[in-house]
Amino acid sequence: MLACTPFTVVSYFFMWYLPPFVSGRVAWYLTFYCLFQALTTLFQVPYSALTMFLSTDQKERDSATAYRMTMEVFGTLIGAALQGQIVASAHVSHHCNLDAPVNTTDSWHDTPSFPDPSNHLSHQAKVYMIAAGVIGGVYLLGIVILFLGVKEKDDPYALNSDRAIPFCKGLGLTMKHGPYVKLTASFLLISTAVQLEQSNFVLFCTQAADLHNHFQYLVVTILVSAALSVPFWQKFLQRFGKKCAACGISWMIPFAVMLVTIPNLILAYLVAFVSGLSIAASLLLPWSMLPDVVDNFRLQNPHAKGHETIFYSSYVFFTKISAGIGFTGYKPGICRQSDDVILTLKILIGAVPAVLILVGLFILLFYPITEESRKETKLALEVLR
Secondary structure (H helix, E strand, O other): OOOOHHHHHHHHHHHOOOOOOOOOHHHHHHHHHHHHHHHHHHHHHHHHHHHHHOOOOHHHHHHHHHHHHHHHHHHHHHHHHHHHHHHHHHOOOOOEEOOOOOOOOOOOEEOOOOOOOOOOOOHHHHHHHHHHHHHHHHHHHHHHHHHHHOOOOOOOOOOOOOOOOOHHHHHHHHHHOHHHHHHHHHHHHHHHHHHHHHHHHHHHHHHOOOOHHHHHHHHHHHHHHHHHHHHHHHHHHHHHOHHHHHHHHHHHHHHHHHHHHOOOHHHHHHHHHHHHHHHHHHHHHHHHHHHHHHHHHHHHOOOOOOOHHHHHHHHHHHHHHHHOOOOOOOOOOOOOOOHHHHHHHHHHHOHHHHHHHHHHHHHHOOOOOOHHHHHHHHHHHHHHO
C-alpha cells in the first residue's frame, strides 16, 4: 500500500491535467484513468484484506469494518466537498434555448460559453490541477496515518512449517467454497443494482424529473444518509444478525418506483435519503460477512496459509465488474434528452435495481453461515489457535 500510493497520486493528478497538445488527449486521459484504476485496485485489495490481520475476534473485526466503511463514506463526502469548492469558479452557466428550431433531433439546445480547449494554462485548467493536488495531499496523509497507526499481525493459525498456498490453487479452492460463491453471487447482483441506482439517480433527476437545481443537494443527501446510517446497521446486524440486516438493502425499491411514476421534489429527497440507507447496508454487509467466510474456509482447510488475500482480491474483482455497468444513448451538453434515454433512465433506477436486489436477496437465503454457526466456528478456531 505504501509503495503504490505515490504512483496513485501522480496518476490522479495527470487525470486532471490539461496537456498542451489536442490530438492525443483521448489516449492521454484513457491511459492515466486506467493506470489510476489499476493502482487503486492494487491498494484496495491489501487494504480490505488487512481486516483479517487486525484481530482474530469476530466482534472486533465487525467493529473495524463498520468504522472503515463509515470513514470511507465520510471521505467521499469530504473529497467531493473539497473538489467542488475548489473548482466552483471554473463552472460555466448553461442556458437552454427553447426557441430553437424543432426540426432537429434535439429540440432543446444547450448554449454554454466554453473556454478555448487548446489553452492548457486557462483558469479552468489551473483550478482543476489545484484540486487534484489537494486530493493527492489527502491521499498521502491517509497512507501515513495507516502505515504508522495500524499494526499488522501475522497469521495466528498457520504453523511455521506451513507454506503459502499457490494463487491458482487457492483461487480454485475459493471458487469451490459454497458460502463464498453464494455471498459473491448475491452481492454481485446487489452491488450492480446499487451502482445503477447511484449513477443514474442524478441523471434521472436532472433530465427526466426537471430537478436541475437540486442535484448537488440530492448527492449530499445520499452521502450524509449513508455515512450516518452505517453505525445503525452495525448495531442492527449485531442484534438481529447479518442475513436479516440484508433486507434493508431493499428499502430503496418502493421509493424509487414511486419516483419514476410520480416525479416530485419532496419524493426525490426522500428517495435520496432512503437510498443512502440502502447503500450503507450494501457497503457494510459484504465486507462484514466476508471474514466469516474466510474463517469457515480456515476451519475446513486448517493448513492453508495466505488465502485471505485471494478471497478479498476475488471479491474486489467482482465489485469492479458491478461498477462498470452503464448504458449508451445519453448525450451530454443538451438540456433535454430523447424519449428513449428518459425511458432508459426510468428503467435503470426503477425496474432493473428492483429485480437485481430481489434476486440477490433470494440467493442470500441459501447462504449457510448463520449466527449460531459463527459462534461454533469461533470456538473451533480458538481450539485450533
